[in-house]
Amino acid sequence: MEKINIHGVKMDNVTMDEALEYVVGRLDGAGAAKIYTPNSEIMMQAQRDSELKEILNQADLLIADGAGVVLASRILGRPLKEKVSGIDLVKRVLEYTEKRPVSFFILGAKPGVAEMAAQNIMSRYPLAEVKGTHHGYFDAEEEDSIIDKINDSGAEILLVGLGAPKQEKWIHRNAPRLNCKAAMGVGGSIDVLAGTASLAPEFMRRAGLEWLFRLIKEPRRFRRMLDLPRFILLSVKRRLHPEPDEKSFS
């Protein structure tokens, strides 16, 4: 897969179909694929947190969740093919279960939410089996028993929604002892699947305005969301004055 370097983070330049093909291919492979879907906020966090940047760069699949990341790639003059958001990829994998049953474990969100997401998934996609769930508010001492629960379930895909960058760090740290085929950081998608949060309406998503919808719904995110304009500004600056490593594509 072609990589596109966006401020030192090497994104996979894939379409949604190619991302789905990759995930499906991993179902018959060995080891847990690490899949992250950074948006502009996380890309900006990675500029301040070198550990996070390294973790993103060690992903098996790194896709752009958000119009801001795609816009940045265009500003830098090496455009990503398209936005491939985490929730859309999860939905495509769920639709794919019509061709081949797939099992899941859902880790994250407030107590009770992952169970609701599991119910909704299994009633809508009968060949998607959610083999277990666990909420996302646990202590470090509970981690071993949660890993055992995930491994004992035999689930093929682990959806991890602990918020960023917690979920990326959790997956990176634990992937070597996970028996699943793919572990994917999904942010607030568990809430969307459970029906406790909603996605932006289609017209806003098409216009790249998910961030505005989120800001209206959760005004407390305002400070954090300032990273979005910062990220775009940084992209314009780097286009005008590229750093040596920014010129490389991989």
Ligand code: UDP
């Ligand atoms: N979350 C969690 N454990 C935590 C913090 C957050 O399970 O310790 C869940 C939260 O309930 C939500 C999801 O992670 O379902 C995304 O949270 P948030 O909106 O804060 O993260 P972001 O969208 O910024 O990644």
